[in-house]
Amino acid sequence: MSSLHPVQEQTPTVDRVITPRTIHDALVALSDHGQRARPIAGGTDLLLELGRNSQHGVEVMIDLSRIDNTRSISVDAASITLGMGVTHADVIASVEVAQRALPLVQACLEIGSPQLRNRATVAGNVVTASPANDTISALMALDASVTLTTLEGQRTVRLAEFYDGFRSTVLGHAELLTSISIPALGRHQRGVFVKLGNRAAQAISVVHAAMVVTFDQNDPAVIADITVALGSVAPTVVLVEGLRQLARGNSLGDVAATVAAAAAASISPIDDIRASAEYRANTIAVVVERGLMAIADGSERSQLPQTPPLLRVRGETTPSRRATDIGDGDRVSCTINGTRRAATSAASSTLLEWLRDQHGLTGTKEGCAEGECGACTVHLDGQAVLACMVPAASAEDCDITTVEGLGNGDHLDPIQASFARTGGVQCGFCTPGFIMSASMLLAECSAPDRSHIEQGLAGNLCRCTGYYSIIAAVREATPVGDGQ
Numbered sequence: 001m002s003s004l005h006p007v008q009e010q011t012p013t014v015d016r017v018i019t020p021r022t023i024h025d026a027l028v029a030l031s032d033h034g035q036r037a038r039p040i041a042g043g044t045d046l047l048l049e050l051g052r053n054s055q056h057g058v059e060v061m062i063d064l065s066r067i068d069n070t071r072s073i074s075v076d077a078a079s080i081t082l083g084m085g086v087t088h089a090d091v092i093a094s095v096e097v098a099q100r101a102l103p104l105v106q107a108c109l110e111i112g113s114p115q116l117r118n119r120a121t122v123a124g125n126v127v128t129a130s131p132a133n134d135t136i137s138a139l140m141a142l143d144a145s146v147t148l149t150t151l152e153g154q155r156t157v158r159l160a161e162f163y164d165g166f167r168s169t170v171l172g173h174a175e176l177l178t179s180i181s182i183p184a185l186g187r188h189q190r191g192v193f194v195k196l197g198n199r200a201a202q203a204i205s206v207v208h209a210a211m212v213v214t215f216d217q218n219d220p221a222v223i224a225d226i227t228v229a230l231g232s233v234a235p236t237v238v239l240v241e242g243l244r245q246l247a248r249g250n251s252l253g254d255v256a257a258t259v260a261a262a263a264a265a266s267i268s269p270i271d272d273i274r275a276s277a278e279y280r281a282n283t284i285a286v287v288v289e290r291g292l293m294a295i296a297d298g299s300e301r302s303q304l305p306q307t308p309p310l311l312r313v314r315g316e317t318t319p320s321r322r323a324t325d326i327g328d329g330d331r332v333s334c335t336i337n338g339t340r341r342a343a344t345s346a347a348s349s350t351l352l353e354w355l356r357d358q359h360g361l362t363g364t365k366e367g368c369a370e371g372e373c374g375a376c377t378v379h380l381d382g383q384a385v386l387a388c389m390v391p392a393a394s395a396e397d398c399d400i401t402t403v404e405g406l407g408n409g410d411h412l413d414p415i416q417a418s419f420a421r422t423g424g425v426q427c428g429f430c431t432p433g434f435i436m437s438a439s440m441l442l443a444e445c446s447a448p449d450r451s452h453i454e455q456g457l458a459g460n461l462c463r464c465t466g467y468y469s470i471i472a473a474v475r476e477a478t479p480v481g482d483g484q
Contacts, residue, residue, distance in 0.1 A: 013050075013328075013347070013348035013349070014050075014058055014059055014060060014061050014347060014348065015059045015060065015327060015328065015347060015348070016059070016060045016061070016325065016326065016327050016347055017060075017061045017062075017063055017324070017325075017326045017346070017347050017391055017393035017394070018037075018060060018061070018062050018063065018324070018325050018326075019062075019063040019065070019066050019323055019324040019325075019326075019393070019394075019396070020062065020064070020066075020067065020323050021066060021067060021068070021322075021323045022067060022068075023067055023070075023149060023176065023178060024151070025323065026039065026062055026064055026067065026176060027149065027150060027151045027174065027176060028151070029060075029062050030062060030173065030174045030175075030176070031151060031174045033059075033060045033062075034173070035057060035173060036057060036058065036059040036060055037058070037059070037060040037061070037062055038055070038058050038060070038061055038062070039061075039062045039064055039176060040061050040062065040063055040064065040065075040124075040391070041063075041064050041065055041070075041084060041085050041121040041123060041124050042065070042087065042119035042120040042121050042124055042389075043061070043063070043119070043389065043390065043391050043394070044112075044116060044119055044120040044124070044371060044386075044389045045120070045124055045125075045128045046058075046061065047350060047388075047389055047390075047391065048370055048371065048389070051369060051370060052370075061391060061393075063391065063393070063394055064084065064085060064176075065085060065394065066321055066323070067085065069083060070083040070084050070085030070086075070178075071083055071085040071086050071087070071090060072086070073086055073090060073091070073094050073096070073097065075096045075097075075100070075184070077184075078183065078184060079181055079182060079183055079184055080096070080097060080100060080101055080181070080182040080184055081179055081180070081181050081182070082122055082123070082179060082180040082182070083178075083179055084121065084123040084176065084177055084178050084179060084180075085121055085123070086121060086122050086123070086180075087117060087118060087119065087120060087121050087122070088108035088109075088111050088112075088116075088117035088120055088121070088122060088125075088135075089108075089114070089117040089118045089310045089312065089315075089383075090315065091104060091105055091108045091122060092105055092108050092109055092117065092308055092310065093310060093315060098304070100184040100185050101138075101142055101182050101184060101185060101191075102185070102190075102191055102192065102193075102300065102301065102304070103138040103141055103142060103191040103192055103193040103210045103211070103212070104122075104135060104138045104139060104142065104182065104193075105304065106138070106192065106193035106303075106304060107134040107135045107137065107138035107193045107195075107208075107210065108122070108134075108135060109304075109305075109308060110134045110193070110195045110197075110203075110205075110208075111125065111134055111135070112202055112371060112459070113201070113202055113371070113374060113386070113458060113459020113460075114309055114310060114311040114384065114437075114455075114456060114458070114459050115311060115371075115374060115377055115384045115385050115386045115437065115459045116371050116386055116389065116459065117310075118310070118311065118312055118383040118384060118385055119383075119385050119386070119389060119390065122135050122139075122180060123146075123177050123180060126139065126146065126159070126162070126177065126180065127169065127171060127177055128167070129163055129166075129167045129168060129169050129236075130167055131166070131231055131232055131233070131234060131235060131236050131237050131270075132204050132205045132208075132231060132232040133231070133237075134193070134195060134205060134208055134231065136159070136229075136231060136237045137193070137208055137209065137210040137229040137230065137231040137237050138193050138210040138229075139159050139180065139182065140159050140160055140210065140229040140237055140239055141191060141210035141211060141212045141227050141228065141229040141239075142182050142183065142185070142191065142210075142212060143158070143159075143160075143182075143183050143212075143227070144158075144159045144180055144181060144182045144183075145157060145158050145159060145180070145181045146159060146162060146177050146179070146180050146181075147177070147178050147179040147180075147181070148170075148171060148172075148175050148176070148177055148178070149175065149176050149177075149178040150172065150174055150175045150176075151174070154178075156181075157170060159180075160239050163236045163237065165235065165236065166235035166236065185212070186214075188214060188215045188216070188217050188220065188224070189212060189213065189214045189215070190212070190213055190215075190295050190300060191210065191211055191212040191213070191295070191300070192210070192211055192291045192294050192295055192300035193208065193209070193210045193211075193291075194208065194209050194210075194211075194287050194288075194290055194291040194294075195207075195208040195287075196208065196283060196287055198274060198275075200458075201458040201459070202372060202458070202459065204232070204274060205231055205232035205274075206232060206274050206275040206279075206280065206283070207230070207231075207232055207233055207275075207280055207283050207284055207287050208230075208231045208232055208287070209228060209229065209230050209231070209263075209284070209287050209288050209291055210228070210229045210231075211226070211227065211228050211229075211288065211291045211292060211295065212226070212227045213225075213226050213227075213252060213292070213295050214226070215252075221251055222249060222250065222251065223247045223248055223249065223250055223251070223252055223255070224248060225244050225247075225248065226243045226244060226247045226248075226259060227239070227240075227243070228240045228243055228259070228263050228288060230263065230267060230284065230288075232270075232274075232280075233267050233269045233270060233280050233284060234267055234268075234269070234270060235270070238266070238267060240262070240263045240266050241266065242262070242266075243259055243262060243263070246258065246259060246262055247259050251296075252292060252295060252296040253293065253296040253297075256289050256292035256293050256296060257285075257289055259288065259289075259292060260284075260285040260286075260288035260289035260292065261285050263284060263285065263288045264281065264284040264285035264288070267280075267281075267284060269281050269284070305451070305455065307445075307452075308455060309441055309444060309445065309448070309452050309455050309456035310444065311383065311384035311437060311440045311441060311444065311456060311459075312382060312383035312384065312440065312444065313382045313383075313440070313443050313444055314381060314382030314383060321396065321397045322397075324393070324396050326346055326347050326393040326396065327347050328344060328345055328346070328347045328348045329344055330344065330346070330347070331343060331344050332344075332346040332354075332392065332393060332395055332396045333396065333397065334395045334396060334397060334398045334399070334400055335398070335399045335400065336355070336359060336361070336400045336401075336402065336405070337361075337400070337401055337402060337404055337405025338405060341359060343358035343359060344358070345357070345358055345392075346358075346391075346392035346393040346395065346396075347392075347393050349391075349392040350387065350388050350389070350390060350391065350392060351378070351380075351385075351387040351388075351390040351391070351392045351394070351395055351400075352364060352366055352369075352376045352387035352388040352390075353392065354392035354395070355378070355387060355400075355402060361402045361404055363402055363403040363404045363432045364376050364377075364378055364387055364402050364403065364432060364433075365429055365430070365432055365433065366388060367429070367430065367433070367461070368388075369388050370388070371386045371388060371389045372461070373430065373433070373460070373461045374386065374430070374433040374434070374437060374459045374460030374461060375429065375430050375432065375433040375460070375461075376388045376433060377432075377433040377434075377436040377437050377459075377460065378400060378401065378402050378403075378436060379400065379401040379402075379436060379439075379440060380395070380398055380399075380400055381398050381399055382399075383440075384436060384437055384440040386459075401436075402432075402436075403432035403435055403436055406435065406436075406439060413435075413439065414477050415435055415438050415439050415442060415473070415474070415477045416435055417477075418473040418474070418476045418477040419431060419434070419435060419438075419470070419473040421473070421476065422469050422470075422472045422473040422476055423466070423469040424466070424469045424470040424472065424473035426462065426464040426466045426469070427463070427464050429463070430460060430461065430462050430463060430464075433460050434457065434460045434462070434470055437456060437457055437459065437460050438453075438456070438457065438470075438473070438474045438477070440456075441453065441456035441457070441474065442474070442477060442478065446478065447478045448474070448478065450471065450475070453471050453474045453475065454471070457470065457471075457474070
């Protein structure tokens with residue numbers, strides 16, 4: 001008998017999901033359950049690791065998403081502080097962060113899809129510690145620090161000193177990363193994040209680089225300091241040494257190629273499934289030079305969308321809900337498609353599995369089970385999310401809409417009718433996810449142009465490769481066409 005493909009195998013499950021209301025209670029739960037417990041915010045990394053069986057002995061998830069004030073972004077004259085619950089979408093939506101920490105916003109835009117960015121947190125990206133994680137390089141180039149909290153107190157660690165090996169950090173088990181502090185870019189500083197991937201969206205980096213250049217206060221054409229952080233090229237993100245001495249006193253345009261070559265020479269690149277070491281060695285200098293030249297000619301913001309689609313009509317949800325301790329035998333209650341419903345088996349299930357198996361809502365499809373295809377997109381508290389990347393226990397007291405809830409009986413929602421008229425349905429498997437993403441896009445922006453549609457649907461894959469009819473369906477459903 002042949003063995004199952006890994007995607008077909010039963011996902012390892014946890015026994016309990018604890019949702020505290022305070023950081024203190026979360027730390028107590030971590031201490032009480034020891035190595036059997038893992039904290040989550042969005043949960044996107046841990047659920048994927050459990051699904052790939054790369055996390056062993058995890059029996060309890062401690063969901064931090066309902067702790068007050070963890071999704072705040074605080075900005076003062078000198079710094080930006082992100083709470084541990086700040087999502088990538090929250091960063092992208094912040095005008096102040098875009099003005100004063102551009103590389104971080106650019107890095108957040110490169111992570112996953114709009115649906116994933118609505119759940120995944122910057123702190124989670126930092127703690128997961130993969131050298132391919134885009135925000136780590138951006139934060140490191142910006143000289144960010146993290147606050148680590150235990151029941152005994154707090155300590156602050158520079159992000160450049162936070163990593164002690166491949167996917168390894170100095171974070172203790174009974175310790176939480178509770179905030180990230182970023183020195184804001186000053187009047188004489190500019191930065192950029194550049195990424196090379198194997199496709200235009202939802203790509204894990206082959207090489208990425210974040211750069212910050214400080215110009216002389218008396219002569220803005222002359223470099224005073226320069227920082228380059230490189231990701232996806234070594235076991236950890238690398239902060240390149242010795243560039244200040246090489247660049248100081250020179251014009252950026254004159255030394256960009258020299259600095260880029262020095263950055264490339266400082267690395268012995270890794271060799272993996274995404275790219276060979278030789279390819280990375282030849283590419284690092286290209287990526288760094290392009291970023292530095294963009295700063296030199298003032299075009300570092302040129303690729304940043306003015307209003308990137310977030311696929312949400314609500315940002316920070318108010319964590320007014322009660323603390324919970326949910327086992328598989330406990331009933332989780334929420335509103336699904338306008339009706340109050342409850343079911344068990346939430347602790348051991350993803351939201352996708354729970355909706356399909358416990359509620360019979362099979363319109364939400366499983367395409368990849370790892371957040372890559374968008375077929376399982378649903379609306380959770382006013383945000384499009386990937387149901388395969390959400391713990392079902394997180395649905396307690398939430399408001400969920402699936403594709404079955406868009407229409408009204410035999411009357412289709414306008415976006416559903418538009419898909420039918422234009423041939424956007426095709427084989428139908430990916431269609432529910434596309435429709436849910438498109439519906440949220442239109443709720444967020446009633447008349448998106450072609451670029452907005454493409455960005456908003458970037459998290460959904462069509463295996464029939466019929467994107468033209470899908471885009472046509474969304475354009476037809478808008479009150480005013482974009483004329484393109």
